[in-house]
Amino acid sequence: MKKRGIGISCNTHPAGLKGGGDPSQALIRVKLDGTLDLVIGAVDIGQGCKTILRQIAAEELSVPLEAITLSNFDTDIGLMCTGTFASRVTFIDGNAVIRAARDLKDKIKRFVGSQLGVEPEQLEMADNRVFVRDNPEKGMSMAAIGAAANWGGAILVGTGAFTPGAGQDFDPETGKMTAIASLAFGACVAEVEVDTETGVVDVLKLVQVYEIGRAINPLLCKGQINGGSMMGISFALTENLFPYYPAVDFAPETFSDYILTTAADMPKEMIYDIVEVPHPNGPYGAKGFSEMTASAAPPAILSAIHDAIGVWITDYPATPEVILRALEAKSTS
Amino acid sequence: MKYILSFVLNGQPVDVLAEPTDTLLDVLREKLRVMSPKRGCDEGDCGACTVLLNGEPVRSCLTLALSVAGQEVMTVEGLSKNGKLHPLQRAFHEHYAAQCGFCTPGMILAAKALLDKNPHPTREEIVEAISGNLCRCGTYQEVLEAVQAVARGEYAEVKE
The missing domain is CATH 3.30.365.10 (Aldehyde oxidase/xanthine dehydrogenase, molybdopterin binding domain)
Structure with a gap:
């Protein structure tokens, strides 16, 4: 029956280890043609972190997804990452990528500011270029930035790292804690x-x-x-x-x-x-x-x-x- | 003792030296460097080594190489034309029907063999056709949807 x-x-x-000790790092650099290398330590086992982490970097830096190449294949020069496990990569590596992208954005603005003779605070980043907020015509495309920086003896690299907190505020009476992970x-x-x-x-x-x-x-x-x-x-x-x-x-x-x-x-x-x-x-x-x-x-x-x-x-x-x-x-x- | 094995691989005649104990998978991967058939279990259980022999899906790990003399073998390498992906390849890509990708070549060829004979299969017919291919990522639902999309004509063949 x-x-x-x-x-x-x-x-x-x-996501990841709640006791802390679960860091990831990310690094982004501007290449000659203004496209970007994103270096991480996490492995894509099919879940798609190569796509998601590039999406995050593209969002932060206002560049097309196709402009970002992700490298995670060399464990000798690859960055610190405890691994692909416990659903941690989007959360932890994602935060590291955001920090690296924001660091790079600051450095790009400082570089473009020095090239155009304006304060970095006056600059905006959108549509694959950096321009003066009050005068959007004045600016540099990412391709121009990549060429000027790399041929000009500069290197534009942003770095970032993230680790969840160790959860030390655990209250033994109520069990209440801040779930930073x-x-x-x-x-x-x-x-x-x-x-x-x-x-x-x-x-x-x-x-x-x-x-x-x-x-x-x-x-x-x-x-x-x-x-x-x-x-x-x-x-x-x-x-x-x-x-x-x-x-x-x-x-x-x-x-x-x-x-x-x-x-x-x-x-x-x-x-x-x-x-x-x-x-x-x-x-x-x-x-x-x-x-x-x-x-x-x-x-x-x-x-x-x-x-x-x-x-x-x-x-x-x-x-x-x-x-x-x-x-x-x-x-x- | 080696023999000269001649067969048609993805439309091109090939000659290769093979021993009587070599499987078709050995010859494809190690002698001809055709890498889309995967060596999964190497004993016929997983389907990752699937190739088409005269249009029929076979386990290349269980097929003795010399037995394909004079016959037509197709791998995923033979699907795209002039750099344009086959409708099944595009549908798999857009439906995220490949996660780690290890089972994907076998899945695509199993689906191709079905659609070549039966362009408008039912859900049950698709499921049966791919049920010999293991996917540890569990992409069966996405594979099913990709094959159904091709069967509905959503991925027309690209004109050459």
């Missing part, structure tokens, strides 16, 4: 169908909402949510390194027996929404949230299984064997 159920989960996720929030509803003859669980529908401060790139956020959902379904239903732990028998050795979700396991309906409540310390209010997209679905799925067949599965994953054993235990008790 096929039985349906609905379950809900709520979760929260910090971001906290994102999520909720997930899962609808499942359990086949009580075979033990197979189908996830029919996932509805999720995430409060992420600000979606700097909504398409990349969508990718994180849908991708995290597929990982979550995998954790909940199939992936198991030691199915008979603590015994190591039948430990999977290949993708034939360590089962990942495929396109065929995708719920027919995957609905999500993003809520934006800007975080005071995030880059443009953004929080880190990617990792929580993988942890939202599993508890909702196990709750939905309980709703469907009346048994609580308390260990992941709820494989057909686990479901059938639980049903058997229920019927004999």
Whole structure:
């Protein structure tokens, strides 16, 4: 018999290490043709930080996205960054990039001021050029700035670094503290169908909402949510390194027996929404949230299984064997 | 003992020395330096090494190189024409259907083999066609949407 159920989960996720000691650095330099090199230490593992960090630098410096080349490939000369983990890169590297861009902006204005004989405070930066606020005709394009600086024996480099605070204001009585590292929030509803003859669980529908401060790139956020959902379904239903732990028998050795979700396991309906409540310390209010997209679905799925067949599965994953054993235990008790 | 293997790769005839134990993946990546087929599991489970053999998707890690003599092999390198991306490549790009990109060449070729035979597939037919390709980033929804967009004609072939 096929039985349906609905379950809900709520979760929260910090960006990076809340105890501090989690810095990132960024460096931006103006090249000969006025385009920019952005150097960071974070690795893009597909989440898209190469795009997001360039977007942030382009926004700060009023230059086109295409004018910025991002370099993060050399760990010898690359900058300090604790790594791509814990949804920290947009939040922490993003802040470092903003600081580097603002530092560079100051230096560009001082350089252009000396070239045009005006005070840096009178200058504005917009549309890929720097100009006098009260006389916009008078100014220099980024291409002219790049040529004049680099051929003129100057170097225009902006640097910035950021680390979340160590959270030392923790109040042991109330638990209250200033969450300088971001906290994102999520909720997930899962609808499942359990086949009580075979033990197979189908996830029919996932509805999720995430409060992420600000979606700097909504398409990349969508990718994180849908991708995290597929990982979550995998954790909940199939992936198991030691199915008979603590015994190591039948430990999977290949993708034939360590089962990942495929396109065929995708719920027919995957609905999500993003809520934006800007975080005071995030880059443009953004929080880190990617990792929580993988942890939202599993508890909702196990709750939905309980709703469907009346048994609580308390260990992941709820494989057909686990479901059938639980049903058997229920019927004999 | 090496043999001269002749086949058609992305429309061009190639001759290459191959041992009887070489797989098509070995020959493509290590002898011909065609790098889009990825060596994922190297035992036929993951689909990252998918290439088209006479238009059909096959696991190049399980295909003995000498068995493709005289036949047509296509990899992602053969999709773009005169520097213009294939509709599937553009759709994958614009729908963010590639995250880390490791499964992407196999996904694109699996989708191409489907659309060549069935230009207007249902959701179930697309899902079945790509269900042999694992994606650890979980981009299945985006891949599905990209293939559906191509099937709807939103990415017309660029005129040469």
